[in-house]
Amino acid sequence: MKKYISIVVPLYNEADSIDELVSRILETTSNFDFTYEIILVDDGSTDETWKKIEQLKASVPHLRGIKFRRNFGQTAAMVAGFDHACGKFIATMDGDLQNDPADIPRMLKLFEDDSVDIVSGWRKERKDHFSRVLPSRIANYIISKSTGVRLHDYGCSLKIYRADCIRSIHAYGEMHRFFPALASMTGARVIEMPVNHLPRRFGQSKYGFSRIFKVFSDIFSMNLIIRFSSTPLIGFSICAFPFGALMVFFGFLAIIATFLGWTDGKPGFFLLLTILNLKAILMLVLMGMIGELIVANSDLTHTDLPEINKRNLTIHSEGTGNDLQN
Amino acid sequence: MICKTDISVAILLDEQSPDIANYVQALHHIFESREVAFELVIIANGTERFLKSHLDQLLRTCPNIKAFAFPRKVSQAVCVRAALKESCSEILVMCGSYQQITAEGLGTLLDAFSDDVDIVCPWRHHRVDSALNQLQSRLFNKFLAFITGSQLHDLSCTTRVFRREVLEKIRVYGNLYRFLPIMAKQKGYRIREIPCAHYQERGKTGFYSVSEYIGRLVDIGTVYFNLRFSRKPLRFFSIIGSGLTAAGGLIALWVFFQKLFLEMPVGSSSELLTAVILMVAGVETAGLGLLGEIIAFTHGRQVKEYTIEKSF
Missing domain, CATH: 1.20.58 (Methane Monooxygenase Hydroxylase; Chain G, domain 1)
Incomplete structure (x- = not known):
């Protein structure tokens, strides 16, 4: 049986590179034996991007296009692609020609091992300036360490997913970097493969310094989400720990002040501080319990066993949209 | 279901407005003169008995008027949802409990609705209510524009023309129907604001109760939070x-x-x-x-x- 792959490409103001991009993809697909579709997602471009896509429609039969009402970001564009894809495998790549579609067949080969769910590209020889590479290295290190999914290049857009695996995760905001980490929460197995990296030909890079700050704050909150959303009570209890230490400390001072007549402070004052910390602990633990309640009633089933592939065991219910009443 | 109408007009009847029969007839007349296939959907929000006593004859004689009632008062957003469910056409005209803009005004709103627009909002010019009311309304809209960065001038008027998709995709609840254009804008829908002549004002005049002001402020806060932080x-x-x-x-x-x-x-x-x-x-x-x-x-x-x- 031939493999059916959907290639999803988010495009934002890439009118110059579309023709080249599509012809490169077609070059690859014509040489290899698989069924495919190309889904170009116009993420609210302000230039001729959508016009170009519509022009290509006539000459490329496997082309599909989605036009957003406004710019919703790369993650949303990818998710729209996932939602509309028909393939059993879904590849994502950048629209700026920095990824080489010729890597796709090699990556697909890795799926012959049934336990693999995601193949992530690794731009081993990056053609970027050092100022881009360094923050990206740091980010990759932090994400790998904190999520436990070790990849050299989270930022590489060229990745291939099993369709059911990527659809089971709930992605929004700026999460596309974390797809492998998020998917591994539900038991997916992620491997990486070195891919080509081509220098930018058209237009300007859409990254800047403020971007780096945003990426790092995203890493921070994603970490919290990945850690807390399966076991909130534990997370909140850890947060309560410092207050526990303070409570013991102030309680100790209150006892000394009461029984030894220590003159530096009034016992009532230390008692007040002790109770204040106790209250903080209580609140945090209660929040953790509410968190457990939220997670228990959610439609996600998290499993924390990455070595066992649970793809066929967990059933992720798709949103039915019937809860519109408030 | 095949929809035979071009325009659905929904009247959200929140209060017992005494001249409701005239109002419905006026609306009926406006759309009849435009020679479009239309339907009138009246959603009575806790005013079932009133509706029956005042509109009984009209409902019996006009086949394209439908009426539905909530036995108890619910939020405006729920009424909007009900109107959406009970109507079928691609274009929906939402109207309040009484006529807020003139017939010509409503005509210009409908004319302004075209393929490249998803919502048409009125901007009531030559307002007929008291200076104090106008000042309060203007302050409310100015403050809202400042907080949310919207360009709209008159969100206090509930008469609006929508493309069906907007109401289906934008989830409003509680008091948020008023702010729907702002929320729709954020999702990329196209909005046009058309200056219209003000017909009448039936709401309270002078100062409102304190809780009313606090409520509106909280609403603005809710919109701000929903727009910017609901996902993070x-x-x-x-x-x-x-x-x-x-x-x-x-x-x-x-x-x-x-x-x-x-x-x-x-x-x-x-x-x-x-x-x-x-x-x-x-x-x-x-x-x-x-x-x-x-x-x-x-x-x-x-x-x-x-x-x-x-x-x-």
């Missing part, structure tokens, strides 16, 4: 939380410094108490944000972040 609540809460914790930490360091190097007794200093309270409040705030983030992550699956204009 942690960012909002952690800004506040980290500020509080940092302030507490700095004060604690100062107290520590005093004790160690200035050898001042800190045992009952109010600084120490302040520091601890600030830190506790900061961590609790951040914790609440995290709870919000968990809710957004685990329960937001049905809500798609993007809206699609075209696809093939």
Whole structure:
């Protein structure tokens, strides 16, 4: 049986590179034996991007296009692609020609091992300036360490997913970097493969310094989400720990002040501080319990066993949209 | 279901307006003169008996008027949802309990609705209500525009023309129907504001009750939060939380410094108490944000972040 792959490409103001991009993809697909579709997602471009896509429609039969009402970001564009894809495998790549579609067949080969769910590209020889590479290295290190999914290049857009695996995760905001980490929460197995990296030909890079700050704050909150959303009570209890230490400390001072007549402070004052910390602990633990309640009633089933592939065991219910009443 | 009408007109009847029969007939007349296939859907919000007594004859004689009633008063958003469910055409005209803009005004609204627009809102010019009312309304809209960055001038008027998709995709609840254009704008829908002549004002004149003002302020806050942080609540809460914790930490360091190097007794200093309270409040705030983030992550699956204009 031939493999059916959907290639999803988010495009934002890439009118110059579309023709080249599509012809490169077609070059690859014509040489290899698989069924495919190309889904170009116009993420609210302000230039001729959508016009170009519509022009290509006539000459490329496997082309599909989605036009957003406004710019919703790369993650949303990818998710729209996932939602509309028909393939059993879904590849994502950048629209700026920095990824080489010729890597796709090699990556697909890795799926012959049934336990693999995601193949992530690794731009081993990056053609970027050092100022881009360094923050990206740091980010990759932090994400790998904190999520436990070790990849050299989270930022590489060229990745291939099993369709059911990527659809089971709930992605929004700026999460596309974390797809492998998020998917591994539900038991997916992620491997990486070195891919080509081509220098930018058209237009300007859409990254800047403020971007780096945003990426790092995203890493921070994603970490919290990945850690807390399966076991909130534990997370909140850890947060309560410092207050526990303070409570013991102030309680100790209150006892000394009461029984030894220590003159530096009034016992009532230390008692007040002790109770204040106790209250903080209580609140945090209660929040953790509410968190457990939220997670228990959610439609996600998290499993924390990455070595066992649970793809066929967990059933992720798709949103039915019937809860519109408030 | 095959829809035979071009325009559905929904009247959200919130109150017992005495000239409802005239109003419905006027609307009927406006659309009949435009020679379009239309239907009138009246949603009585807790005014069932009133509706029956006043519109009985009209309902019997006109086949294209439908009426539905909520036995008890519900929020406006629920009425909008009901109107959406009971109507079928692609274009929906929402109207309030009484005629707010003139017949010509409504005509210009409908004329302005074209393929490249999703919502048409009126901007009531030559207002006929009292100067105080106008001032309050203007302040409300100015403040709202300042907070949300919207360009709209008159969100107090409930008469609006919608493309069906907008009402289906934008989830409003509670009091948020008023702000629907702003929320739709954020999802990429195109809005046009058309100046219209004001017909009459039936609402309360003069000052409202205090709770009314507080309610409107809270509504604006809700819209602001929903627009900016509903997908990433942690960012909002952690800004506040980290500020509080940092302030507490700095004060604690100062107290520590005093004790160690200035050898001042800190045992009952109010600084120490302040520091601890600030830190506790900061961590609790951040914790609440995290709870919000968990809710957004685990329960937001049905809500798609993007809206699609075209696809093939």
